[in-house]
Structures are given as C-alpha cells and as structure tokens.
Amino acid sequence: MAKLRVLIASHSELATDHLTRCLADHREFLVTTRLLNNGHADPLHGIGEAPDLLLLHHDTGRPELQYLADHSQRGQVPLVVCGPDDEPDGMRLAMQAGARDYLPGSAPESDLVSCLVRIQEETFRNGTSRTGRLIAVMNGKGGSGASFLATNLAHGLVVDAKKQVTLVDLDLQFGGLCRYLDISPDIGLLQALEAAKQMDDVSVDAYTCEHSSGLRLLAAPSTHITQPDEIPIDELDALLKVLLANNDYLVVDAPNRLNTVTDFFLERADQIILVVQQSLPNIQDAARMLQLLTGELAIPKTRVRVVVNRFTKNSLLELGDIRKALRQDDLITIPNQYKLAAESINSGIPVADISKSALLTKGIRELQAVFEARAEEPAQNFLARALPNILRS
Numbered sequence: 001m002a003k004l005r006v007l008i009a010s011h012s013e014l015a016t017d018h019l020t021r022c023l024a025d026h027r028e029f030l031v032t033t034r035l036l037n038n039g040h041a042d043p044l045h046g047i048g049e050a051p052d053l054l055l056l057h058h059d060t061g062r063p064e065l066q067y068l069a070d071h072s073q074r075g076q077v078p079l080v081v082c083g084p085d086d087e088p089d090g091m092r093l094a095m096q097a098g099a100r101d102y103l104p105g106s107a108p109e110s111d112l113v114s115c116l117v118r119i120q121e122e123t124f125r126n127g128t129s130r131t132g133r134l135i136a137v138m139n140g141k142g143g144s145g146a147s148f149l150a151t152n153l154a155h156g157l158v159v160d161a162k163k164q165v166t167l168v169d170l171d172l173q174f175g176g177l178c179r180y181l182d183i184s185p186d187i188g189l190l191q192a193l194e195a196a197k198q199m200d201d202v203s204v205d206a207y208t209c210e211h212s213s214g215l216r217l218l219a220a221p222s223t224h225i226t227q228p229d230e231i232p233i234d235e236l237d238a239l240l241k242v243l244l245a246n247n248d249y250l251v252v253d254a255p256n257r258l259n260t261v262t263d264f265f266l267e268r269a270d271q272i273i274l275v276v277q278q279s280l281p282n283i284q285d286a287a288r289m290l291q292l293l294t295g296e297l298a299i300p301k302t303r304v305r306v307v308v309n310r311f312t313k314n315s316l317l318e319l320g321d322i323r324k325a326l327r328q329d330d331l332i333t334i335p336n337q338y339k340l341a342a343e344s345i346n347s348g349i350p351v352a353d354i355s356k357s358a359l360l361t362k363g364i365r366e367l368q369a370v371f372e373a374r375a376e377e378p379a380q381n382f383l384a385r386a387l388p389n390i391l392r393s
C-alpha cells in the first residue's frame with residue numbers, strides 16, 4: 001500500500017517534535033512538518049502539493065482550527081486534530097472542520113497510529129469500490145491451527161453473524177480447506193485468476209463452491225503445479241476487487257511461506273490473525289514471522305492479532321511469557337479440545353455444526369466477535385468521545 005503523506009502542523013516546536021517522534025517508527029507514513037508562524041490562519045497556506053492528511057496540533061485560542069471550520073468543504077485534505085483534553089470548543093470546531101478524529105493530549109500514542117492507519121486504508125485501498133473486509137489467517141509454524149481456525153471463523157461469520165463470506169485457500173499445492181468443509185471443487189482460484197479481468201459480480205460465483213451453510217470456498221484444486229511467482233499482480237488485483245465487492249468478509253488462509261501471492265493478500269488485509277501454540281519453538285517462529293510482517297512487508301503492528309490456539313492454563317509457557325516474547329499486549333485464546341477438532345476435520349463438518357455449546361465453539365465465536373466489533377469501530381470513536389464534552393459545555 002502507498003505511504004500516507006502526513007503533514008504535522010503546529011505553532012509549537014515541542015508539539016511538532018513530539019508528534020514526529022510518535023510516528024518515527026512507522027515507515028508507512030511519510031511525515032513532513034510545518035511550524036505555523038507565518039501569520040496565516042490557513043495551516044495549508046502556500047503549500048505546493050497537498051498532503052494526504054493534515055495532522056493539526058491545536059491549542060486554545062489559536063486561529064487555525066476556526067479557519068478550517070469556517071472553510072470546510074467536500075474534497076478537502078483529511079484532517080486529524082490533536083488538542084487539549086476537555087476542550088469542548090476545540091472538539092466542536094474540529095467537528096465543524098470535518099475532522100476525522102480529535103485526539104486529546106492524554107490519548108496514548110497507539111490511538112494516533114491506529115487513526116492514521118485507518119485513514120491510510122481508506123485512502124489507498126486499491127482504489128476499489130470495496131465493501132468487504134479482508135482477514136488473513138496464518139501461522140508462524142505449521143500445525144498451529146491456522147487452516148482450522150480460518151475455516152471455522154469464516155463459517156461462524158456466515159452462520160451466526162449472517163454475513164456473506166468467501167474463504168480463500170492460498171495454498172496452491174496442498175490446499176486442504178476443501179476437506180475441512182467436505183467439498184471437492186474441480187475449478188477454483190487459478191481459473192478465477194485467469195478470468196479475473198473480465199469478471200463481473202455474478203461470474204465470480206462460478207469459481208467458488210458453496211457449503212451447505214452458505215459459506216463460499218475459493219480453492220486451488222491441485223491438478224498441476226503453479227508457482228506463485230507466475231501469477232501476475234494485476235490478475236490478483238482484479239480478483240480481489242470482485243471478491244471484496246461481493247462479500248462482507250474475505251477470510252484468507254495464508255501459507256507461512258511468504259511469496260508474491262501471500263504478500264499481496266497480507267499487505268492488503270484489514271486484519272492478520274497470527275495463530276500460535278504454547279511451545280517455545282512455536283513462539284520463536286511466530287516472533288520471526290511478526291518481524292517479517294512488520295519489517296519486510298511494513299505492515300502496521302496494529303493490524304496483526306495473535307491468537308494462542310490450543311490454550312491450556314497449565315502449560316509451562318504462560319500467556320505473560322508469550323505477551324513479552326511477541327510484544328503483544330492483547331492475546332486471544334482458543335481452548336484445546338483435541339477430540340472435537342479432530343472429529344471436525346475428519347468428517348469435514350465445522351465445529352459449530354457438531355456442538356454449539358463446546359468450549360472450542362465458544363472460543364471461535366469470541367474470535368468472531370473481535371472482528372465484528374472492529375468493523376463497527378472507526379466512525380464512532382470521535383463522536384463518542386467528543387459528545388459528552390460538548391454537551392457538558
């Protein structure tokens with residue numbers, strides 16, 4: 001994804017330095033700064049090329065925010081305001097100026113970063129008219145349960161949340177998701193890619209198989225060997241566009257061998273679920289994978305969620321150890337229930353269809369809820385925070 005060009009504008013050198021430092025570790029942002037001391041109330045006055053985002057540091061009594069509120073118009077540069085806590089006037093002006101968010105001084109750095117990531121995604125998402133969200137599930141080490149969780153998460157989103165979902169198996173040679181759902185496609189991903197550029201919304205269904213739940217599977221029946229590097233990016237682009245336009249969620253089971261196809265989907269994923277288990281080698285491999293994702297692929301940390309699968313309380317490796325090793329504060333856990341998982345895989349029946357009340361099924365439902373909640377999140381943040389202050393004033 002393209003880098004977001006962020007212009008930090010402030011009358012205070014201290015604030016400019018602080019905001020620059022907050023974003024310093026994030027290579028996905030291209031930061032420039034502007035000290036507001038030229039006597040103009042318009043923070044963008046005389047700027048040659050407009051940035052993708054204006055990050056304005058506002059202080060009580062400063063004129064810039066009032067100027068933007070008075071001159072707000074459609075198509076203007078997206079605006080985020082950092083200002084004092086409990087400043088109803090500032091928040092009101094930010095709203096009038098069409099700001100995407102108002103971040104009070106006390107807000108943690110991570111709020112600023114996730115707000116900017118959100119705007120970056122909205123700005124650059126392939127230029128497609130996408131509606132769906134892309135969730136990529138992968139492991140750091142084979143056998144962690146990524147394919148199993150991807151399948152059951154996708155199935156849950158269809159059955160419980162009544163969403164339109166396509167599950168994509170990116171393993172071009174050994175893809176096994178059709179067995180997890182007991183369906184045997186004779187056409188799939190490779191043919192869909194070849195046809196992608198001429199595809200309309202209806203014809204994409206011809207390349208997917210429908211499970212009895214309504215979940216659709218796009219897999220690659222392994223009739224001949226295809227190297228991922230042989231697949232042109234513009235075909236991937238075209239296919240992703242059609243799939244997103246046709247689904248609420250696209251759940252991708254991504255192999256942990258990074259290649260052009262895997263990278264393509266990981267870079268565009270709204271969320272990446274990294275599935276790990278409670279063993280030292282597993283966590284070491286997951287740490288390496290996190291490094292690759294956030295380093296090589298420059299994927300923001302906020303977009304990766306770690307799921308500890310087959311979690312048991314009496315393991316030698318505790319959650320605190322995993323948190324520390326992977327530098328992840330929030331871990332999602334899925335209980336270990338070997339018999340049910342094995343029965344599900346051997347019979348090709350999703351766990352929820354075998355037992356609705358099993359702990360494993362409940363765990364998967366909780367995982368689902370995390371992603372449903374995230375889908376609702378963005379628009380509410382600013383208003384939810386600002387309104388109580390504004391109403392109090």
Ligand SMILES: Nc1ncnc2c1ncn2[C@@H]1O[C@H](COP(=O)(O)OP(=O)(O)O)[C@@H](O)[C@H]1O
Pocket residue numbers: 138139141142143144145146147148149275309310311334335336337338339341342345360
């Ligand atoms: N929560 C769980 N409890 C018990 N066994 C599980 C659980 N999740 C996955 N498994 C088992 O782990 C094995 C590997 O799962 P799989 O999804 O193929 O891993 P991966 O795709 O990461 O290589 C499966 O045989 C499955 O039965």
Ligand SMILES: [Mg+2]
Pocket residue numbers: 146147148
């Ligand atoms: Mg797998």
